Amino acid sequence: MTAIDMTLRHDVSALIARKRRMAFLVPLLLVVYLAYIFVAFDLPGLASRARIDNVGILLSDFWSHKTHVTRDNRSGDLTVAVEGESKGEYPPGLSPDWVSQQGDATLIDLGAGHLVTYTPDAAAYEIPGYGTIAVRPEGNALAVDLPPGPVPDWINQSATRISVTTDQGRFAYTRSKVEVFRYEAGWELFFFTLDSPFYGKGPLELAGMALWGERVDPERSNLGYMLSEFWTNKMWHHGDVAWALFETVLMAFLGTMGAGIVALPLAFLAASNFTPLRSIRFAFRRVFDFVRGVDALIWTIILSRAFGPGPMTGALAILITDTGSFGKMFSEALENIDEKQVEGIRSTGANSLQRARFGVIPQVTPVLLSQLLYYLESNTRSATVIGAIVGGGIGLLLTQAIITQKDWEEVAYYMVLIVLMVMAMDTLSGWLRRKLIKGEPVRS
């Protein structure tokens, strides 16, 4: 065995030993770190803080709606309203077919045999398989007649209120009012609100009205009326939501493209083959680093103080942050160009501007465009978050809907729209990238 063999053997076994140690150490470090996080983020305490019942509320509210049937016990007025909102109130004389009047009594059919009856000064809930719960006020308290036997845990009772929750709905009686919630699948009033002449009509009937029906409003065609009723829907605000989506895309577009326009000339000043002066180069690079390091969050805060809330502020915040990223990437692309083409242009006597236009720009365009389009897509997502801070676009609508903690079907609607918007921008930017730049897109 020669000396070379010996050192080789030694090297190889040392390498293997090192790899073995790494294969053991890296997972160990990860586990230790995760254990630290487990303690630092107080994961054991999370179980007590989490409100799991909220999951149920969320999941059912995402795809269903509830209709409130409320009677004011003092005035005796009965209101039927979708989600209990005044915008979704049924006008007098119109009520869903499961609410009916018989003399003084109001019958509410919750389905599956569950029947609630409001009589003046009393109410009763008939539950199949259990019996009838009758409630009437007695002085300052409530007198409740329950079927014999132990009180089940879905009946919540105190001296002044009783609430009953079943699979079919909820019933609540207090001294001031009696209320029934009925849950139904679907997003009610999504197309037309109750005051619209098109409410409650099926798609075929609507199509018929649009194509050959009598004009509901003699001033305009049925189709135009329908579109305007849909656009100005008071529950879902389709028009405002569309504007908000447009604002978000606009923020991303203006910010990304504006950043590209600002960054391109600056990138020439930061590229070593165009700016021989080291100090200028250094200064511009530091400017890019600074702008990137300050981060979109801080720019957003500073700008929203000066420009007030709105989409332009968001666009400017994206513009400033991305100027830093683009400046860095563009100057790197400029440093990597092929000098031969510039030489060729120079030999024809072109000045520096012409050399840049005909020798450099055609070379870097594919890289630049691909970066711009890639950022356009990712900025659509950022614009949602920035919109929540500067108060513009779909981000604002989403945070507002979540803060109220009751319009979860609207939250679900916005979430679907945001995902669709981002996916559409992703597809669009991918399509443009393939169209404008033949070959593989460049990604840093």
Next chain:
Amino acid sequence: MVDIAYGPDPGPRLDPSRRDTAYLQMVRRKRMYGGILLVLFVALMASGFGVAESRNAGGFLDGLRQLDDFPAEVISEAWRNRAALPGLALQFLPSLIETVNIAAVSTLIGALLASALALLSTRDLARWPRLTPLFRRMMDGMRAIPEIVIALVLIYILGGGPVPAMIAIAFHTSGALGKLFSEVAENADLKPVEGLSSVGASWFQRMWLGILPQVAPNWTSYALMRFEINIRASAILGFVGSGGIGYDLKLAMQWGQGRYDQVVAIFLLLFATIVLVDQLSDRFRNRLVKGAR
């Protein structure tokens, strides 16, 4: 490029026998198309800016004049209290660590999930080749949901704190990284995998011993890049509603005058962290990808 200038229609082609006029014609045509595109683009930008400004609370020129009002106010107050800044920075250090931790854990969990998703959705490597489209669509969906959506919903369920932000960022990260990881894995050499399967290795063993060593440098580099992005995301999510330094910043901003020294301390901490992590990860990534020691 000639194809682009002419478009897909087979319209009147140039006469190649008369090269000079043909070339000039082509140049003219290209310039016209370029000019039209440029005019369209400028019009789009201008009108878009007009719309954005009209829907903004303050105008552009007014805002430009008062652009330095807020920074000047903040900095002058912080300058008066400059002696307190190091103490304040120390006071906010735990929140900063929380923000960095959120980013690190979510990058870690996201990267682990992403590697599984990437291997499952790469041609020739997938455990169940029929399910690759499913895993791909899954990653597309995860990528498309902005972090803020998941974070806000989770805050409703789990309460405040770092966990909602962590889950939200990890979810988005696994989608975003999964796509990049799968692009890397697609270019991996399949010979080690064939060798391993010839000796009867299971799918997990084939991936662990045959693919991971090949893709590890690129995957780590992408994960580091994601870590930079996630630090920013975690700060922003804190501002919108969860824990970390973003939340402290929001509180200080809401207080307004009198706490601007805190605002400056947080700005400085955040800036220093982002620049430091950017520089470190830049250096490390260069070493990983170019292999220079």
